[in-house]
Amino acid sequence: MLHPSYSDLMKTINGESEGDTPVVNSRYSIVLATAKRARQLVAGEEAFVDSRGKKPLSVAVEEMEKGFVTIEPERAEESEDVVPEIEDAADTAGEETEKLS
Numbered sequence: 001m002l003h004p005s006y007s008d009l010m011k012t013i014n015g016e017s018e019g020d021t022p023v024v025n026s027r028y029s030i031v032l033a034t035a036k037r038a039r040q041l042v043a044g045e046e047a048f049v050d051s052r053g054k055k056p057l058s059v060a061v062e063e064m065e066k067g068f069v070t071i072e073p074e075r076a077e078e079s080e081d082v083v084p085e086i087e088d089a090a091d092t093a094g095e096e097t098e099k100l101s
Contacts, residue, residue, distance in 0.1 A: 004065050006030055013064070013071055023073045033071045034060040 004012075006027040013030075014022040024030060037060035041047055048068035051059045063069040 004061070009061070009064060012067070016067060016070065021073070023071050029071060030064075033069070034064060037063060037069050 009030050010022075010024045010027070013024045034057060038056040041051070041056040041059055047059050047063065049059060049062050049066060054062075060069065064071075
């Protein structure tokens with residue numbers, strides 16, 4: 001069992017954010033962030049908390065709970081940049097499908 005719970009982590013992360021919009025809306029965001037941090041720890045990055053005898057995921061959760069690791073909200077600029085790339089890929093895929101027909 002995960003301690004602290006997902007809901008506790010969500011409250012901690014959203015409590016530290018600026019503004020009315022919560023940074024984390026689902027447990028999925030917590031899972032992605034802690035998994036990414038755990039991979040960084042496995043790759044050799046230094047832990048911000050005592051990690052002796054703990055698994056990387058446990059260390060990542062503890063770092064997030066204590067505020068050493070945060071989840072940054074997605075900026076509008078970044079999301080706008082991604083959309084044209086996806087549309088271009090869809091156009092290209094459509095052209096390839098037409099060629100095959």
